[in-house]
Amino acid sequence: MLVVGAGPVGLSAALELSGRGVEVAVVDRAEGATLVRAGAMGHTPRVVEHFRRWGVLQSVRREWTFPPEWNQGIRLVTSLVGHELAPNRRPSFTGARVSSEEALRRPQSAVQQVFLRHLDQRGVRVVGGWRLTGLRQDADGVDAVFEDGRVVRARYVIGADGGRSAVRELVGIAREGERAREKRLRLIVRTGDIADRVGPAPSGTNIVFNERADGFLAAVSTRDWRVYAGPFPLHHEPSEAELLATAQAAFGFDLDLELVSATTFYHATRIAETFRAGRVLLAGDAAHVRTPGGNLGEGFGDVVNLGWKLAAVLADQAPESLLDSYDQERRRHNWRVADYALARSRRSQATLSAIRALGVPDDADLGSDAERRRAEIRALIGANRTGSDGVTFDERYDESSAIWYDDDPGAPWRADRYVDDPRPGHRAPNGLVDPYGDTLYDRVGDDFALLVLTEDRAVEHDFAAAAAARSLPLTVIHLTDPSARDLYGTGNFLIRPDQHVAWRGTVLPDGGAAAVLDRVVGARRAALAAAGGER
Structure with missing residues (x-):
């Protein structure tokens, strides 16, 4: 497996796949990682769930770039030293936790460093200076051609090479959506020691509103801060002095600033017309670029959705047609979030x-x-x-060939609202399964799971036999907690490796568990071969 792009999404794809026993390599056109730049810093509880399953959560938590006491919630202010414009929703020191996971703030550069270390420990090769110039597909794989003449043969290629994806262009996938009317810049600016003005523990995350600056002013380290500049006309190239004046206005006092980096971004929607072209698949910004706010988390969501499907196909547990569901599920989800983000921006x-x-x-x-x-x-x-709880948690897949739906349509998706919902296609509601901290997702792990909330074990036995017949790992989880039954109801729930409900029921349909798995994973290769279909 070849991943093109060594940003956070490409590295997470390597983590996901190598954790499933897939041999994978990562290449990037840049000679080395760019680790001091404006990038994502806030990671939602859903992203933290992914970090936990990948086994990197504690490493990410330890990757401090500024003291943790700087995290004081998101303050809305006239400047860093100015006036509060809205109540700060800061968690109390003694407040109770209200979620199995909490949101986390770490700079994108810190997350990349953690991913790189873990991949190195697994022996996964990540190399720079490889500029992709060609892709040639056939029935068995892809030849990736590079500028220096090197050719890499891979069963599949994941393009995670950003908004200007060479992978997407080489396979001829166009993009849809609304183009930007103006542009903005994310800056990283470096300060000296400003503790005499802001104190030893300033607020690390602020949204500024004043006559010169608006948007985030957020600490990346004790000396580096991310700040927004603009909007500017699309053709305008602001000078360094212009950018630094905006940054100084965000701080709200005179100080010497060094411009470390400037990255252009747009309030727009550009989503690939398909996330799959044969053996080439797109993830992250290569697949969808939209108004900022949670984009990196959506890229991680792509990886989690795609990873188990690719691993199942490579292990001959599923036909290649299972990969069609990646585009069906993730592209619709990204359009839903993109429409919300653009409306919010306006x-x-x-x-x-x-x-x-x-x-x-x-x-x-x-x-x-x-x-x-x-x-x-x-x-x-x-x-x-x-609110944006729906954006964070309601990652529902409601038009997929890999879900066995029932007749309950449920409530429509809303960006500002989320209610735990165990219907097929939805993220399975998570929670503690023992008093010592293990969650349902910990028990599900990397494989399929059958959640059993009934005393009748006939369905369980049929699923165990059907999974074994196709060498599909399956964990059976018995939940007796009354609150779990209040949430899920009684019966059985098949949970996919990406933590989405694939089927639910008290009795099996015609064809039994084998028929359910044929829908969710794809018809078994042996059956297809006997019918003269896919080999």
């Missing part, structure tokens, strides 16, 4: 325009008029704030 820009029309008072102005305007600004921000 609401935010309208709010910012209204704020600036009011006039953001100078931080030093404590007069009555300034306080009145700040109160109006708080009201504008509060009116535009909505």
